[in-house]
Amino acid sequence: MSVVDGKEPSVKELRIIGFLCNWCSYGGADTAGVSRFSQPTDLRIIRVPCSGRVTPLFVVKALMSGADGVLVSGCHPRDCHYSEGNLYARRRLEVLKRFLPTLGIEPERFEYIWVSASEGERWQTSVTAFTERIHALGPSPAVKVNRYDARLVAGGL
Amino acid sequence: MSTIDLLREAIRAKLPDLDMVLAWGGDDPLRASPLFIRTESDLENLAAPHLYVSNLAVNLYSLRSKKIGLVVKGCDSRSVIQLLKEGLIARPSLYIFGLPCEGVVDAAKINREIPDAGRATGLAVRSGRVMVQTPENEHILDLDAVLADRCLRCRYPNPLIYDQLIGEAIPVGEIPDLYQDLDEFEALSLDARHDFWMETMRRCVRCYACRNACPLCVCKAHCVADSREPHWLTLETNVSQKWFFQVLHSMHLAGRCTECGECERACPMGLPILLMRRKLNREIRELFGYEAGLDLMTTPPLSTFSIEEENIAEREL
Structure with a gap:
């Protein structure tokens, strides 16, 4: 994991996709940035209007296309x-989380x-914990x- | 009167008020195909009840502008309820003949049991036994051995919605669905499960028969699998595309699927794709205490929410 603190990255970076809602979590990540909290750089953020937009x-x-992790973040319930x-979103994503192991995906x-937009520190700890x-x-x-598909194309299967 | 005669008379009586009646018919003694009854003479082609395999509710959405009579088994009635509940079809344009069902026979299983089943000339079911007549022999099989898989775990043999019940309702006790197949699958390691889907999806020919047989897949020509914008799926016939399609189909049915099993039955490769839908159904039942297609009043769980979710823990990192 590489950390923005001027040092050389020690581990190869992985690809983590973050779907962040425009109103809270994107703001929260911005707050973390403005406050100059150091954060892992593995996360690629996709801004969505609302976590409810995330099917x-x-x-x-994302996972099937090679993302190593996916993080969805939205406003707190009621906010x-x-x-x-x-x-x-909470209902759909909970169902998905329980579905993944049956597909053979961790x-x-x-x-x-x-x-929330004010929780820069919470953003920093969450994204660090998830990246770890x-x-x-x-x-x-x-x-x-993909390797399976490649073998398929090559006629190995 | 036998069930088939009762049904024939019931349809004959209602036919003048309806544009058509959907039932099952044909000449094949082991399988019936959908029969669209428009005139009284079509009634002659009506098949026997143990062959009523397919779920005719799949036709309702495209025929929604017509006045339709429909024969349903218990499992089919759940699809009808789900379609009505989602506002996809309207109750007044529908007349439902409810048929208590003892289970339907799976022609593939009969073919496995009897080598000359391809030349069968007749099939009759009496008190738990199936008699298959071939030119040379009469074979007798246990009904349980040739019932379709979904019938073996059937909990609703009697239709849950109907205008007219044909014959007597079958007495049933409380039959729990134990999801034994799913438990066995989930006992495998994560890697083994992953490999299972790789191997299964490798055999998929991406014909979309599963989608077309699904009574709740009503998007038809607007299915995202065929859409260029958004471009969810490419035309590559690789495992990831085919696997993603199955997940897409399953997710679009989460909280709606009644496990009628038509996807799996329609699959020309015999892929066990109902397993994914059953997994989602079990989770939905545990999370929201909900089962699709049982009543008209409740809202599908993914189309609603509660502010405090009883069974979903607050997530922290």
Whole structure:
């Protein structure tokens, strides 16, 4: 994991996709940045209007396309800018989290959390903890799918 | 009167008020195909109840502008309820003949049991036994041995919605679905499960028969699997595309699927794809205490929320 603190990255960076809602979590990440908290750089942020915009298929597509981890973050329940988007999201994402192990994908590769725009520190600790978790798991098995496909194309299967 | 005669008379009586009645018919003694009854003479082609395999609710959405009569088994009735509940079809344009069902036979299983089943000339079911007539022999099989898989765990043999019940309701006790198949699968290691789907999806020919047979897949020509914008799936026939399609189909059915099993039955490769849907159903039942297609009043769990979720823990990192 590499950390923005002027030092050389010690471990190879992994690819983590973050779906952040425009109103809370994107602001929270911004707050963390403005406060100059050091954060791992493995996360690629995709800003969405609301966590309710995140269909579970975004997560699956990311994981199957080679993302090593996916983090969805939205406003705290009751605080959604659109009043209820995150409450729908919570149900869908919980169902997805329970579905992943049956597909043979580690459910730990996916997480959803709530971070408000003022919680820069919470953002920093969450993203650090999640990045550490993904590094402990190592690169995604989706790589295996692609290898499988490659063998298929080469006529090995 | 036998069930088939009762059904024939019931349809005959209602036919003048309806554009058509959907039932099952054909000449094959082991399988029936959907029968669209428009005139009284079509009634002659009605098949026997143990062949009523397919779920005719799949036709309702595209025929929603017509006045339709429909014969349903217990499992089919759940699809009808789900379609009504989601506002995809309207109750007044529907007349439902409810048929208590003792289970339907799986022609593939009969073919495995009897080598000359391909030349069968007749099939009859009496008190738990199936008699298959071939030119040379009469084979007798246990009904349980040739019932479709979903019938073996059937909990709703009687239709849950109907305008008219054909014959007597079958007495049933409380039958729990223990999800034994799923437990066995989940006992495998994560890698083994992953490899299982790789191997399963390798055999998929991406014909979308599973989608087309699904009574709740109502997007038809607007399915995201065929869409270029957004471009969810490419035309590559690799495992990741095919696997993703199955997950997509399953997720779009989460909280809606009634486990009628048509996806798996329609699959020309015999892939065990119902397993994914069953997994989601079990989780939805545990999380929200909800089962699809049982009543008209409740809202599908993923179309609603509660501010305090009883069974979802607050997530922290």
